[in-house]
Amino acid sequence: MNPVDHGTPIEAADRIIIEDQLEQARRSNAAGRRASRHTTATCTAVRRDAAARNSSDCFRI
Template sequence: MTADDSYGRLDDDDYPAYTMGRAAEMLGTTPGFLRAIGEARLITPLRSKGGHRRYSRHQLRIAARARELVDHGTPVEAACRIVILENQLEEARRTHTEHRRATGSPPPPAAA
């Protein structure tokens, strides 16, 4: 890999650039919180050659949403489930919108 290849990854939202310590610091939480949401299968960090957890910016955004819920009193397991369901709903809406565009279907009526 050349230096140019490495710099190109800085724009990659899924590149596992952050160590557990740095990720926890950025989120204002503890490594234990990151381990807990990993055990709940909300995010799965990649591992370095030495076996250390590495997190991407995308994973940190997901973790930040879970932390927000936990900070408001939601148990970690429930917060992880909520974030998973929110992501599934967002994906379903995006797929539905793409399908409507592809078939020329009119948008649904606005909610009252």
């Protein structure tokens, strides 16, 4: 039996809201991790390109 089926209607509604918020947080965290990996890969590529050019105007990220 689903735990949402237990307790008062208010308790059930609270559980549903909490579960929805947890799922939203998981999606948001996953999106943040994907964006972070993309940014890290981009910064690594910029550094690699600057090092390959041996550029004196290279910036620190």
